[in-house]
Amino acid sequence: MKKNILIVGAGAVGTVxxxxxxxxxxxxxxxxxxxxxxxxxEAVLRSIERRGYPRARACRLVAREVDARDTRALIQLIVExxxxxxxxxxTAFVNMSVIEACLATGAAYLDxxxxxxxxxxxxxxxxxxxxxxxxxxxxxxxxxxxxxGVGFDPGVVNAYCAYxxxxxxxTVTSIDIMDVNDGSHGRFFSTNFDPEINLREVIEDxxxxxxxxxxxxxxxxxxxxxxxxxxxxxxxxxxxHDEVHSLSVNVPDVKTVRFWMGFDDHYLNCxxxxxxxxxxxxxxxxxxxxxxxxxxxxxxxxxxxxxxxAATYTGKTCIGALVSxxxxxxxxxxxxxxxxxxxxxxxxxxxxxxxxxxxxxxxAAALLVASGPWDCETMANVEELDPVPFLKLLKELGLPTIxxxxxxxxxxxxxxxxxxxxxxxxxxSRRPGIDAPGSLSPRKTSAHP
Amino acid sequence: MKKNILIVGAGAVGTVxxxxxxxxxxxxxxxxxxxxxxxxxEAVLRSIERRGYPRARACRLVAREVDARDTRALIQLIVExxxxxxxxxxTAFVNMSVIEACLATGAAYLDxxxxxxxxxxxxxxxxxxxxxxxxxxxxxxxxxxxxxGVGFDPGVVNAYCAYxxxxxxxTVTSIDIMDVNDGSHGRFFSTNFDPEINLREVIEDxxxxxxxxxxxxxxxxxxxxxxxxxxxxxxxxxxxHDEVHSLSVNVPDVKTVRFWMGFDDHYLNCxxxxxxxxxxxxxxxxxxxxxxxxxxxxxxxxxxxxxxxAATYTGKTCIGALVSxxxxxxxxxxxxxxxxxxxxxxxxxxxxxxxxxxxxxxxAAALLVASGPWDCETMANVEELDPVPFLKLLKELGLPTIxxxxxxxxxxxxxxxxxxxxxxxxxxSRRPGIDAPGSLSPRKTSAHP
Numbered sequence: 072m073k074k075n076i077l078i079v080g081a082g083a084v085g086t087v088x089x090x091x092x093x094x095x096x097x098x099x100x101x102x103x104x105x106x107x108x109x110x111x112x113e114a115v116l117r118s119i120e121r122r123g124y125p126r127a128r129a130c131r132l133v134a135r136e137v138d139a140r141d142t143r144a145l146i147q148l149i150v151e152x153x154x155x156x157x158x159x160x161x162t163a164f165v166n167m168s169v170i171e172a173c174l175a176t177g178a179a180y181l182d183x184x185x186x187x188x189x190x191x192x193x194x195x196x197x198x199x200x201x202x203x204x205x206x207x208x209x210x211x212x213x214x215x216x217x218x219x220g221v222g223f224d225p226g227v228v229n230a231y232c233a234y235x236x237x238x239x240x241x242t243v244t245s246i247d248i249m250d251v252n253d254g255s256h257g258r259f260f261s262t263n264f265d266p267e268i269n270l271r272e273v274i275e276d277x278x279x280x281x282x283x284x285x286x287x288x289x290x291x292x293x294x295x296x297x298x299x300x301x302x303x304x305x306x307x308x309x310x311x312h313d314e315v316h317s318l319s320v321n322v323p324d325v326k327t328v329r330f331w332m333g334f335d336d337h338y339l340n341c342x343x344x345x346x347x348x349x350x351x352x353x354x355x356x357x358x359x360x361x362x363x364x365x366x367x368x369x370x371x372x373x374x375x376x377x378x379x380x381a382a383t384y385t386g387k388t389c390i391g392a393l394v395s396x397x398x399x400x401x402x403x404x405x406x407x408x409x410x411x412x413x414x415x416x417x418x419x420x421x422x423x424x425x426x427x428x429x430x431x432x433x434x435a436a437a438l439l440v441a442s443g444p445w446d447c448e449t450m451a452n453v454e455e456l457d458p459v460p461f462l463k464l465l466k467e468l469g470l471p472t473i474x475x476x477x478x479x480x481x482x483x484x485x486x487x488x489x490x491x492x493x494x495x496x497x498x499x500s501r502r503p504g505i506d507a508p509g510s511l512s513p514r515k516t517s518a519h520p
Numbered sequence: 521m522k523k524n525i526l527i528v529g530a531g532a533v534g535t536v537x538x539x540x541x542x543x544x545x546x547x548x549x550x551x552x553x554x555x556x557x558x559x560x561x562e563a564v565l566r567s568i569e570r571r572g573y574p575r576a577r578a579c580r581l582v583a584r585e586v587d588a589r590d591t592r593a594l595i596q597l598i599v600e601x602x603x604x605x606x607x608x609x610x611t612a613f614v615n616m617s618v619i620e621a622c623l624a625t626g627a628a629y630l631d632x633x634x635x636x637x638x639x640x641x642x643x644x645x646x647x648x649x650x651x652x653x654x655x656x657x658x659x660x661x662x663x664x665x666x667x668x669g670v671g672f673d674p675g676v677v678n679a680y681c682a683y684x685x686x687x688x689x690x691t692v693t694s695i696d697i698m699d700v701n702d703g704s705h706g707r708f709f710s711t712n713f714d715p716e717i718n719l720r721e722v723i724e725d726x727x728x729x730x731x732x733x734x735x736x737x738x739x740x741x742x743x744x745x746x747x748x749x750x751x752x753x754x755x756x757x758x759x760x761h762d763e764v765h766s767l768s769v770n771v772p773d774v775k776t777v778r779f780w781m782g783f784d785d786h787y788l789n790c791x792x793x794x795x796x797x798x799x800x801x802x803x804x805x806x807x808x809x810x811x812x813x814x815x816x817x818x819x820x821x822x823x824x825x826x827x828x829x830a831a832t833y834t835g836k837t838c839i840g841a842l843v844s845x846x847x848x849x850x851x852x853x854x855x856x857x858x859x860x861x862x863x864x865x866x867x868x869x870x871x872x873x874x875x876x877x878x879x880x881x882x883x884a885a886a887l888l889v890a891s892g893p894w895d896c897e898t899m900a901n902v903e904e905l906d907p908v909p910f911l912k913l914l915k916e917l918g919l920p921t922i923x924x925x926x927x928x929x930x931x932x933x934x935x936x937x938x939x940x941x942x943x944x945x946x947x948x949s950r951r952p953g954i955d956a957p958g959s960l961s962p963r964k965t966s967a968h969p
Contacts, residue, residue: 344709344789350799350818358817359820360817364811364821366822371808373798373805
């Protein structure tokens with residue numbers, strides 16, 4: 072029996088989710104795209120129609136209007152659509168109402184970002200404990216699956232860490248998530264996803280685990296550089312990010328978990344102007360004519376709709392996990408990453424790479440929940456699940472994983488994980504009871520930096 | 521019989537006007553401060569009370585609420601307060617309703633900025649012809665006085681031009697108004713007067729008269745540098761400004777009239793971000809929640825209230841008119857200017873220098889209308905009136921004029937105009953029937969640049 076999907080949110084990421092579901096329509100029953108704007112949902116369905124994906128007709132695609140803050144309305148919609156799996160890619164302010172609706176109806180729950188209270192910046196560490204994890208026992212008791220943060224980062228990078236932990240290292244001591252968008256959207260300033268979420272997260276304190284301690288730094292106050300595959304050396308800034316808050320809890324003995332994101336000077340300049348002037352405020356100001364307005368909402372209304380950037384976006388993203396630890400008593404560092412091309416993403420689903428990398432993973436997760444391997448019957452973060460079927464499926468869906476690791480010859484090798492073109496690797500699992508990860512394909516060999 | 525004053529507008533400039541009127545309370549009858557916020561007016565009156573100006577008690581100070589866009593309400597207020605002279609220092613969007621109220625009641629009219637239609641950027645040249653000058657005949661027919669643009673610039677600089685034309689040159693060929701604020705308000709970004717007006721004017725096309733032709737340039741596309749007295753060499757940008765639109769019409773045979781303003785890189789950077797993102801738009805945008813908002817109104821609500829900058833403002837403004845032409849067949853260039861210190865302005869009336877320089881001149885003009893010399897019984901721009909009593913009075917009120925002019929020895933001399941410390945100059949008027957301008961006091965002699 073094929074599973075029915077309810078997508079909540081029809082923004083840039085929801086659009087990718089809907090397109091990817093349609094591309095894999097034969098693997099799903101009905102797929103409902105819902106948002107507070109029926110018009111937006113219908114526009115996405117029309118864009119799917121226009122693309123004429125061969126397998127789209129195998130599933131039933133419908134659009135529905137719903138206020139995702141309204142648990143009762145969500146329950147009604149889940150019941151009406153007989154949704155087995157809810158993919159919540161709406162704003163991060165609504166997670167808990169969707170979670171409640173899933174608990175009430177028995178639908179599995181997937182999301183890509185941790186719940187946020189719009190009034191709270193710099194929520195206590197670990198973020199997941201503030202809202203989602205409080206409901207973990209309820210999911211476990213019901214035997215109901217909820218997978219938190221299954222976008223790219225958080226999400227795929229958590230799986231990279233799990234992979235490194237299982238197959239590349241005996242112990243993990245340090246994780247650095249590296250995220251750079253080397254793309255160009257050609258607009259003066261734009262966020263790549265909901266400005267309300269993006270512009271909040273980039274001005275939050277940068278929290279990280281370092282040397283076993285939780286530490287926070289003012290935003291953009293710590294930098295590093297990293298030589299990314301394909302896109303080159305970039306300046307990165309320490310940032311708070313969801314995955315730091317689960318990896319630091321879930322990866323045994325890890326001492327350091329940090330998230331680094333690339334920002335160019337122009338972006339930071341604009342951000343600084345917005346922030347200093349108060350345009351990122353979530354608190355209402357009153358205009359001279361007495362209108363009460365949230366500045367960030369107005370800034371968002373002025374900025375480009377992230378979905379509108381896709382057609383002319385060029386360049387690539389590179390997002391990965393630099394994981395280090397010990398193997399056979401020796402220090403070892405591996406980098407698992409994906410490079411996503413904006414134009415290729417647009418050719419595939421009509422979206423830019425940021426939305427693509429965030430929207431494809433929850434579809435992979437939904438397929439794994441539907442088919443069993445990830446139907447974990449509790450609430451889990453991605454690093455708690457088997458990374459292999461996920462990374463395999465992601466490769467098929469357009470997000471291949473590259474593993475860069477040192478060789479005994481003193482060089483780094485780069486391998487495409489799960490490349491069916493070559494026979495399965497004989498790489499042993501580093502954990503008892505875990506299978507070998509499957510095929511590894513040599514990609515290229517680069518000199519050690 | 522002392523004249524009654526109605527001040528319309530209780531912003532930063534209106535505050536200075538009210539304070540200066542109170543300082544000279546013995547020269548006025550009643551002074552009414554009105555604005556759409558009675559609370560603001562009352563706060564200004566309390567600040568006057570606290571300062572305890574010795575002559576304030578000689579006049580009656582009252583506060584009234586009025587919507588300056590409502591001509592009938594204004595008429596009622598003029599009648600109620602028996603106002604002889606209306607000083608309009610409200611937003612430039614309301615001039616015409618105040619003008620209509622003055623015409624209806626026979627009150628004299630003064631303002632400091634040309635009328636603007638909020639929906640129109642880059643109004644046709646000359647700006648005064650779009651609204652105010654259409655009513656000139658009505659003022660002339662009634663024998664009623666209206667003095668347009670009698671702030672500092674426009675206003676005092678127009679008088680500088682008239683002075684140069686009368687006493688320093690036989691013919692004026694070129695006028696460059698130079699305006700720099702070398703002050704520091706210590707805030708990340710602030711305009712020095714109403715952001716809605718200021719941020720509009722700085723992104724309008726820069727219109728000027730050059731070589732006898734009206735020309736426009738994209739804003740901030742033409743620069744020059746000028747070595748200002750006291751504040752030093754500054755980078756200036758060509759800008760559209762009210763006085764260019766009257767001087768180019770009213771100064772006979774003038775071929776070039778330009779306005780230049782100093783901007784530092786930080787201001788321009790912020791301005792560029794605001795403009796590019798669309799935050800300077802006067803057209804409504806709709807937020808995700810469906811609220812219709814004018815971005816500029818929200819930006820204004822986020823920015824500091826210009827009046828709030830005064831207490832900690834340091835540094836000086838220098839604003840002047842560089843006027844060149846012929847005298848006795850020789851090329852000659854003179855620079856008439858004022859330097860205003862932010863801290864001195866604060867000590868005097870509790871305001872910063874930008875508001876001070878804009879707010880003191882209309883009080884001087886009101887005194888001259890009240891006492892006769894400027895009761896011109898028609899509508900006039902400042903350059904059409906005798907500059908001498910005005911500049912004399914301004915010196916008394918805290919805005920002395922310095923004249924820098926070349927000497928035959930090849931040096932520049934700097935003279936304080938109307939310095940009573942020295943006997944009257946014997947400088948002859950350059951126009952038949954015009955008296956000598958009064959005392960000139962040598963100030964300092966600087967080497968010719």
